[in-house]
Amino acid sequence: MSHLATAQPAMPHPDLDPLSAPPFPKAALPILRNPQLRHNVAHAIDVIQAKRAKLVTEKADWQELRSAASAIRAQALENLGAYLEEFETRCTAAGGTVHWAADAAEARQTILDLLRQENASEVIKIKTMTSAEIQLNPFLEAAGVSVFETDLAEIILQLGDDEPSHIVVPALHVNRSQVREIFARRMGLKDLSDDPHALTAAARTYLRQKFLNIPTAIGGANFLVAETGSVAVVESEGNGRMCLTLPRTMITLAGIEKVLPRFQDLEVMLQVLARSATGERMNPYTSLWTGVTPGDGPQRFHVVLLDNGRSSILSRTKERQTLKCIRCAACMNACPVYRQTGGHAYGSVYPGPIGAILTPQLMQMHHAQSLPFASSLCGACYEVCPVKINIPEVLLELRAQVVNQERHQFARLLDPMYLGMKIANLLFQKAWRFHLAQRLGRIGARLFTQRDGWIHSLPSIGAKWTQTRDLRALSSQTFHEWWAARKGEAK
Amino acid sequence: MRASLFITCYNDTLFPETGRAVVSLLERLGVSLDFHPKQTCCGQMHANTGFRGEAFSQAKRLVRLYQEAETVVIPSSSCVAMIRDQYPGLFEELGNESLRREFAALLPRVYELSEFLIDRLGVEDVGATFPHRVTYHASCHGVRALHLGDRPYRLLRKVRSLTQMPLPNVDRCCGFGGTFSVKNAEVSSAMLAVKLEDIVATGAEYCTALDNSCLMHLGGAMHRQYVGMKTIHLAEILASTEASPAEATV
Numbered sequence: 001m002s003h004l005a006t007a008q009p010a011m012p013h014p015d016l017d018p019l020s021a022p023p024f025p026k027a028a029l030p031i032l033r034n035p036q037l038r039h040n041v042a043h044a045i046d047v048i049q050a051k052r053a054k055l056v057t058e059k060a061d062w063q064e065l066r067s068a069a070s071a072i073r074a075q076a077l078e079n080l081g082a083y084l085e086e087f088e089t090r091c092t093a094a095g096g097t098v099h100w101a102a103d104a105a106e107a108r109q110t111i112l113d114l115l116r117q118e119n120a121s122e123v124i125k126i127k128t129m130t131s132a133e134i135q136l137n138p139f140l141e142a143a144g145v146s147v148f149e150t151d152l153a154e155i156i157l158q159l160g161d162d163e164p165s166h167i168v169v170p171a172l173h174v175n176r177s178q179v180r181e182i183f184a185r186r187m188g189l190k191d192l193s194d195d196p197h198a199l200t201a202a203a204r205t206y207l208r209q210k211f212l213n214i215p216t217a218i219g220g221a222n223f224l225v226a227e228t229g230s231v232a233v234v235e236s237e238g239n240g241r242m243c244l245t246l247p248r249t250m251i252t253l254a255g256i257e258k259v260l261p262r263f264q265d266l267e268v269m270l271q272v273l274a275r276s277a278t279g280e281r282m283n284p285y286t287s288l289w290t291g292v293t294p295g296d297g298p299q300r301f302h303v304v305l306l307d308n309g310r311s312s313i314l315s316r317t318k319e320r321q322t323l324k325c326i327r328c329a330a331c332m333n334a335c336p337v338y339r340q341t342g343g344h345a346y347g348s349v350y351p352g353p354i355g356a357i358l359t360p361q362l363m364q365m366h367h368a369q370s371l372p373f374a375s376s377l378c379g380a381c382y383e384v385c386p387v388k389i390n391i392p393e394v395l396l397e398l399r400a401q402v403v404n405q406e407r408h409q410f411a412r413l414l415d416p417m418y419l420g421m422k423i424a425n426l427l428f429q430k431a432w433r434f435h436l437a438q439r440l441g442r443i444g445a446r447l448f449t450q451r452d453g454w455i456h457s458l459p460s461i462g463a464k465w466t467q468t469r470d471l472r473a474l475s476s477q478t479f480h481e482w483w484a485a486r487k488g489e490a491k
Numbered sequence: 492m493r494a495s496l497f498i499t500c501y502n503d504t505l506f507p508e509t510g511r512a513v514v515s516l517l518e519r520l521g522v523s524l525d526f527h528p529k530q531t532c533c534g535q536m537h538a539n540t541g542f543r544g545e546a547f548s549q550a551k552r553l554v555r556l557y558q559e560a561e562t563v564v565i566p567s568s569s570c571v572a573m574i575r576d577q578y579p580g581l582f583e584e585l586g587n588e589s590l591r592r593e594f595a596a597l598l599p600r601v602y603e604l605s606e607f608l609i610d611r612l613g614v615e616d617v618g619a620t621f622p623h624r625v626t627y628h629a630s631c632h633g634v635r636a637l638h639l640g641d642r643p644y645r646l647l648r649k650v651r652s653l654t655q656m657p658l659p660n661v662d663r664c665c666g667f668g669g670t671f672s673v674k675n676a677e678v679s680s681a682m683l684a685v686k687l688e689d690i691v692a693t694g695a696e697y698c699t700a701l702d703n704s705c706l707m708h709l710g711g712a713m714h715r716q717y718v719g720m721k722t723i724h725l726a727e728i729l730a731s732t733e734a735s736p737a738e739a740t741v
Contacts, residue, residue, distance in 0.1 A: 025675050032681050336664040340681040374675060376668025376682070377539060378631035396577070399541030417540075417670070425537060425545035428500065429552065431529040438504050454714055464673035468680040469711030472505065479503045479510035483526050 011037075014163040014344035017135065018363050021347025023370035028345040037173050041165070041342040044172035045333045051279025052330060052384070059275070069272045070388035072265045073324035076226075076257075080314060083226035083259045084305065090229025094291025096301040104134035107306045111136065111218065111251055112143050114302055118249050120145065120216040126233060126240040127151035128220025129167050129327065130253050130306060132349040133362070136218070147218075148210045150239040152203055159186040165343030167350060168277050168329040173342045207239065217243040217298070221254035222326070223269060224303075227262045230290040231303065234273065234283045244287045250298035256305050257314075257323040269326065272386035276328035309362040318397045322357050324387040329354075331381035331391060337374060346371060353381035357394040365401055372398035416461040435480070442474045449473040493523045494607070495560035497553070499570045500532040506703045512730035512737070513566050513604065516619075519730075520612060527556050535573040538581070540670045547585040550578050554594050562611065563601045566726050568702045571603040572636035603633070604726055605642040605701055615645045620733045622652035626695035627725075628686075628709065629661045630702040643701060643725060650728060656693035663689075667708035683712050690720070697723045 011030055015021040031037055056062050076083055088098040101107035115123060123145055125131065137147045137158075149158045153171035157164060160182040164170030171179075180194035183202050192202055219240065223232040231252055233240050244250060260269060266288075274283040292301050313319055332338040332352025343351030348359035348368060356375055360368040372395050381391040412418045427434045448455045455471040457463070465471060477485075494517065498510040517524055534549030553574070557563050565571050575598070582591050608614055627647060633639040647655055666672065666682025673679075687709065690698050698713075700706050703724055710722035723737065731737035 025677065028675070028678050032677055038681075336666065336682050336685075337675075337678055340678055340685070345678075372541075373671065374678070376631070376664050376666060376671045376679070378664035378668070379635035380631075380662070380664070383635055393580075396538065396541070399539070400543040401541075403541035403543075417674070421537060421540060421542050421545065424532075425542070425549070428531040428534075428549050431531055434500070434531045441504070456715075461673055464676035465711070467676060468683065468715065469672075469708065470714040471707070471711055472714075474504060475507050477507060479498045479507040480526070480528050482507055482511060483514075484528065 013161075014165070015347060016132070016163050016344070016349050018348050018359055018368040021368070024345055024347070024374040025370065027347055028341045031341050031345055036175070037342060038340065040173050040175050042339050044166075044169065045339055048169070048279055049333050052276060052333065053279075055275045055279050055281060065268060065272055066386055066388055068268045069326075069386050070324065072260060072268060073326070073387045074321075076259055076261055077314060077320060077323055079261075080256065080259065083261055084256055086226040087224050087229055087259055088305075090227070091231075091291055091303060092229075094229050096229070096291040096303055099302060099304045101304050101306050101308070103308050104306075107134050107253060107304050107308070108136055108139045110304050111253065112140065112145070114249075114251055115140070115145055115216060118216050118300075120214075120249075122146045122148065122214045123216045123218055124148050124150050124210050124214045124243055124247070125154070125217065126219035126235065126243045127154050127170070128218070128253055129164070129170075129349055130220050130255055131218065132164060134253075134306065134308065136253070148214065150207055150210065150243060151235070152200075152237055152239070155203060155206070156182060159183070163344060164349055165351065166329060166332060167327050167343075167352075167354075173344070207242075211242045211246050215246075215248040216251075217247040217249070218251045218253065219243055221252050221258050221303075222273065223266065224254055224259040225263050225266070226259050228290055230263065230288050232266060232270075233287045234270065234285065235287075236278065236284045238285050241285050241287055244289065245297050247298050249300040249302075251302045251304065253304045253306060256307055256310050257325075273326055273328050276330040276384065276386040309364055312364060313361045319357075319361060319394055321389045322354075322361060322394055324389050325354050325358065326387060327354075328386060330384040330386060331389075334380040334384045335375075336378060336380065337376060346374065353391045353395075354389070357391055357398060360398055360402075365398070365405070369402045369405070372402060420461065435478075438474075438478055442476070445474045492521070492562070492612070493525070494562040494564045495557060496524055496526045497530055497533070497557070497563055497565045497570070498526065499565065499567045500536075501707070502567060502703055505707065506724065509566055509703055509724040509726050512724065512727040513564070515735075516617060516726060516730040517564070520608075520614060520617060522612070525560075530556055533570040533573045534581075535570055535577075536669055538573065538577050539668075543581065544585070546577070547581045550574075550581050551586065551590060554578075554590065554597055557597060558593055560597075560600065562607070563597070564604060564607045565601065566604040566701065566724065567704070568603050568630050568633040568637055568639065569704055571601060571606075572632040574598070574601055576636055603637055603639065603701065605639055605646060606637070608646060608729075609642050616649035617646065617729050619649075619729045619731050620651040620653075621728045621731045621737065623697055624654045624656050624693075624695045625697045625699055625723075625728065626656040626658045626690060626693040627661075628658060628665065628690065628698055628700040628705055630700050630705045631662075631664050633701050634662050639701070646725065646729060647699075650731075651733075653728070656695040658693055659689050660686075665705045665708055667705050669704070672708060679708075683708060687712055687716070687718070691718050695720065697721050697728075699723050699725045699728055701725050 156171040165173040184192040338352040356371040534546035538546035665686040666679040706722040
């Protein structure tokens, strides 16, 4: 091993299962101490952010496009059931088969059954975050099916035994020399250089063999079109196009929210998606297909429609907008929290602001309760969201739900945060109580105030502040005392 | 013109000099001010931490207290954002019709300080002198909730002897976020470190803003790290004149 590898503390393997992942503040700690990872993340999203900003500025009607995209997605969700049935009818008529899965387990089993029917012991995959959501790969591997990712970032993660940290560029936390190391080790290419051309050529050689030999593919969907029964996949590398043309059988896994009412809606959605996601006017590969076409592409086509908590989100008025998401990741690229931590701290395949609202809701608010608090509510996510999801509003709604779950728990009785909030509310209800607390606080704070007039260290929850920040001592006269004294003088 | 001040809980307790500066500035501009001694908090801390019931009772209290006010001036952008963005939802969910009516009547009369100066009083040159290099930190609520735009810069431009030092990544959060700064203290500190780097690189002597909450965060780190820069609320710069310069703070 090189000296660099030993100089850095060992990072724990990222846990992206909300059932077992540590809470956000804890998961963030080792990442904050990792200079390489933080540099990689900040650099990558700064580049994407700048590209996006440039392309959005050149589009004079960007705000109108956002409004149109938002309206299309809202309309789809208003009548989701009807649109899904329409999609099923059209897709079936065109020779596809539609399967419905209520949860992750059912979706995994459906896909495994389909693979068994195909006698498939190997499968190639287009990047799909939905398959990561249902933890499909480990399930298939355990059932004896070898899974091969074909998206470059996903190959890096699969070969590097790593997890995605972003939904559009899943390996953005990995840099070129780390990719070289992974490829050299796993592909047996001792002399591989970290020249991008060499790395791409290595991936190509690896992939070509998979594309030519494995006749079964699994992919996701960016959009489903109700009107025509079509599926749309957008990607940058052409690996998706290979998976959609060479194999005999294609299995598409899609969340039920992915449906659009009309084919024409793609006009708006593809414009906002490419600009928001990768800062491109048009994404390099847009594949659209409808059922099965004899002599062209996969001859057996299945769509697995996944609910997995989505219909419960749909039933809630304020939170429903979460499902408008088209997974462009503009929110995480704009997020100052994500910029520091990257995706792994979120303990979910969906990180960043959208992950902070989507993950706990997919878990029916039984897990990932730290995520709605993993935001400074700065609003940058809402500003860039191409479908106008008011993420801060949903974060606040979910925070209220978490507090309602916890506030009557015995363990929270002496929790300084809960106690402090209750006391603060009592004080704010009556001015005399507030003013008395100010006077008592002024006396109490003397214990902690240094000679320079600042507080350098506080106990309990205050220590969380003073671990990196001083606090100016309480003023000897509050504003309202000054005002009263001034009025007294005037009389 | 008459105006009522709302001096938010932490400004009253920790930054009384900001309130005093608002008084001296607005009185100099001929505004007749009053201040309701019973005011306490807008409810933002509770609302943002998930304590919606508590936030509602504080919000209701504020609306009732300021019912009669001709105009309400608030030198804190996040509190104004709380009133504009969160009160409607709280009152929709927990309030009754009469409260919603009272709030609807009050809302257009609520101004953040720079809005009040520029939109209501129509002044940019408030007659201030502040012979220092100053960088302006655009707080998230000021930028994205209130859309203050160039108002603060226009006010600063007219301050005599003041040199504005442009801040790169000006719309990036400082990491405060209320209880976020303690619930996620480490991530908040990492954000703060990045922000502070940008601020220090401007070479300014003072970092100003329209929100003391960001300034408490930034100023706390500046003091801890001996960066040789101070924070000052924009109201204090605007109140500062040659005859009575901004109060020296610790």
